[in-house]
Amino acid sequence: MTEAGDEEVWNLVMFDLPVVTKSQQRAANQFRNMLLDLGYERVQYSIYVRYLPIPSMGASGIRMIKSNLPRGGAIRMINISDHQWSSAFRFVDAEDVSVVDTPEELTIF
Template sequence: MWTVVMFDLPVVTKPQRRRATRFRNELLNLGFEMAQFSVYMKFSGSRSAVDALAYRIRSRIPPEGNVSILALTDKQYGQMQVFNGGARQERDTSRGQLLLF
């Protein structure tokens, strides 16, 4: 399962820019990767993990922020079509199993 965070934050004033930067950095600290400037993604093991992330993100949203959190199954994520400069880009959708010794 994947957690996708999409947001639109005001950046007109210096304090707003600071809050937007802090929000993006907090997403990175939670393990998200930037897909686009205002779209971040993270692999989550289960629906309960997505819900836990959503709870943690909710407390970090700036006052004027508009944030959407989406949960995608691996199959839905694998069906995503990504284009770079008009050319379709193949994505590595495999998540290898972690082996601990």
């Protein structure tokens, strides 16, 4: 547990990117790969999430994401508490599926 006001969060990145032309498709794929390189996991096609035990750890990632947004793209980012994330519902083909739990430890690349 961290200090009050600096509790662990999940950072969600939601985006819409143009993919009409081949160059736009390439830029969108590069953007998605960059998110994976930054430690995000894909939740849905245009929604990625990253666990941050200390929210301020995400500041450099936010700058990187903003500076690499493809032309014509739109991003929305939000932090939700670990408690909110763990209480989320997830359904696949109308079946309950467990939500990803808080990582036990950080993976360092």
